[in-house]
Amino acid sequence: MTKKNAFYAQSGGVTAVINASACGVIETARKNKDKIGKVYAGRNGIIGALEEDLIDTSKETVRSIAGLRHTPSGAFGSCRYKLKSLEANKAEYERLIEIFKAHNIGYFFYNGGGDSADTCYKISQLSKKMGYPVQAIHVPKTVDNDLPITDNCPGFGSVAKYIAISTREASFDVGSMCATSTKVFVLEVMGRHAGWIAAAGALASDEKTDLPIVILFPEVVFDRKKFMAAVSAKVKKYGYCSIVVSEGVHYKDGKFLAETGLKDAFGHSQLGGAAPVVAGMIQEDLGLKYHWAVADYLQRASRHIASKSDVDQAYAMGKAAVELALKGKNSVMPTVVRKSDKPYRWTIGEAPLSKVANVEKMMPKSFISRDGFGITPKCRRYLEPLIKGEDYPPYKNGMPQYVKLKLVSVKKKLPEFKVK
């Protein structure tokens, strides 16, 4: 068997730990130089493969690759480019296989969420048909935590930890001034379809540190009256209230709260966040002084307070992907298998991509409290291990030292191809 090269690409929204998976892939491949040649990375994700814009990771130092473990964002560049169905755009799939052939690539590691699992699956199928079989392994990643089968998705735990800590800190702040000042704090978090990230806000409060938190989930249709009653009750009891609102919160007709017809001086619709809208309603209905924050990218980039569970699992998924490839596996995704909640024990499993592609794992109903504004003990048991442990990056002069790679291009061999 001739030694094949590997291809690795990052897909979709980046996270605080996707580079830890890249680190796992590259370090494990380097340890198996007798079986795997070079690891080429796609510049800006799958677009790099399509346009033959490959990065030679062998040009990066051991130290740089190790540094990926503590560097947020996508070191090789990522993109939101979704390949269409085989029927609609066979040319792109064929182009990928051509690229793989030209660069002697036998392993395809694709690091992403649901869409990329689907692409990965199709590539493994098509490559067989085209007579150039490629082992396609998907490396799970998504802050949305919506991939099936795996216990959780690398990237989620660190966002959850950031949101839980930020909500706790802001609640302490508001609580200490509520007698004469701000009584309601609203924090907007990511999660257009699923409330996993919003749910993490509830971890701010626990047995030892009791805090008034109200969650607005995208799974629960927004009911202004009920919501105001929930906030009022907290303010009455605690003197203040913190609200964690998912960007995906919507009305019965599906309209997002963030699109309530705000217009600027020129009459243009304003694409404001959900937080200012919720805050405005609170002032209108309850007359309470508020403050609001929108975490946006800060939440998914916050490597400085990443969850150790998350970093470990992100790395483990990258490592396992290479090991699965070396075992001859194809069209699979390594998964996190939970063995116990407390103490948290997990091991690595695998799932066939046919069962991962196009399946979205929503938050179970049993995870949302009956009133719709909190989480159940079952949800807490699930979430708590995912934010466990700290994994601080190295600092110099007060700043985290994140690596920037050299990103040396591989010489092109094929005619030009431009992604539309």
Add this chain to the structure above:
Amino acid sequence: MTKKNAFYAQSGGVTAVINASACGVIETARKNKDKIGKVYAGRNGIIGALEEDLIDTSKETVRSIAGLRHTPSGAFGSCRYKLKSLEANKAEYERLIEIFKAHNIGYFFYNGGGDSADTCYKISQLSKKMGYPVQAIHVPKTVDNDLPITDNCPGFGSVAKYIAISTREASFDVGSMCATSTKVFVLEVMGRHAGWIAAAGALASDEKTDLPIVILFPEVVFDRKKFMAAVSAKVKKYGYCSIVVSEGVHYKDGKFLAETGLKDAFGHSQLGGAAPVVAGMIQEDLGLKYHWAVADYLQRASRHIASKSDVDQAYAMGKAAVELALKGKNSVMPTVVRKSDKPYRWTIGEAPLSKVANVEKMMPKSFISRDGFGITPKCRRYLEPLIKGEDYPPYKNGMPQYVKLKLVSVKKKLPEFKVK
């Protein structure tokens, strides 16, 4: 000399480290039990003194008081209540003296910014006149960093560190997806009058980690055309740009960017932030995809990534305040005196309150780069030491363990008095 009790109160917006100053005051007083009786804290700041709502800190355990060093917010409650001038509201000042007399309080430690320095100054003057002299010592605190004489203000360094790190992390995020997605990220930060906090965003980029950052200072009149040119140039060179905008950015006529006439569906003015306004302009003028975040309270409560310099100085200011009192000083404020930038060396000085009260330290012109969108090397030399070092709180199950005090009330001795 009979042993006098001490009074301590937190004033104005709380910070990640104001409790470290409280810890310094209380621990140092406890070490000097032969000279200082009990430390009473005002519940919700000076209002607690006026309403005789005092907290007996001697009821708190050694462990709880030590825990204040790593707990954000104001553990005793704070307020934005400003005492009027002596002429306008002599009754309140007299009430304070009555309270001090009734509880045998001889030391007044007031932990706050410019306004509270002024109150502190007046109390020391009036108490003398009223024949019940109280030693009034101001403990500096403000994220705005605008107190004079002291090198910097406890609370600022930690906000600066949070903003510098968040800007770096978000820039890595945007940079890794800019080829096909978001090209501009806007982060709104505090600072209505002074650009100290916004300036900290520039620390995200340094010699080793070169990032495209554009700062919008409140000191620089907003010029949309020049601003767009600056952003365009960064996007052209780097592929993306991060913008740090102070909430206080305004037009020539003084109107804040955040008040550009946004109206909701009901025609109400929207009190939106500056970030969405700036983001909207960028889309309009440059047609670039953007994301925006508003850090709000998260920045001043972010004890999880507090600056060690800042924590150390906050504690040292509390400790020094008690030591100054023991030396018989009155109407003074301990200060941070910078001895050298690199390595950072500082010692403790003192300033008469007559020179602190009602003096605002603005950012020097020499700290803002000529184009108005960045900082000078001089500013960098000033800021860098303030974010130096990490001082992580203890964690349990993935969450920082912040203390909640018992806050036991002292028995009232005087007739009721309600603050209007």
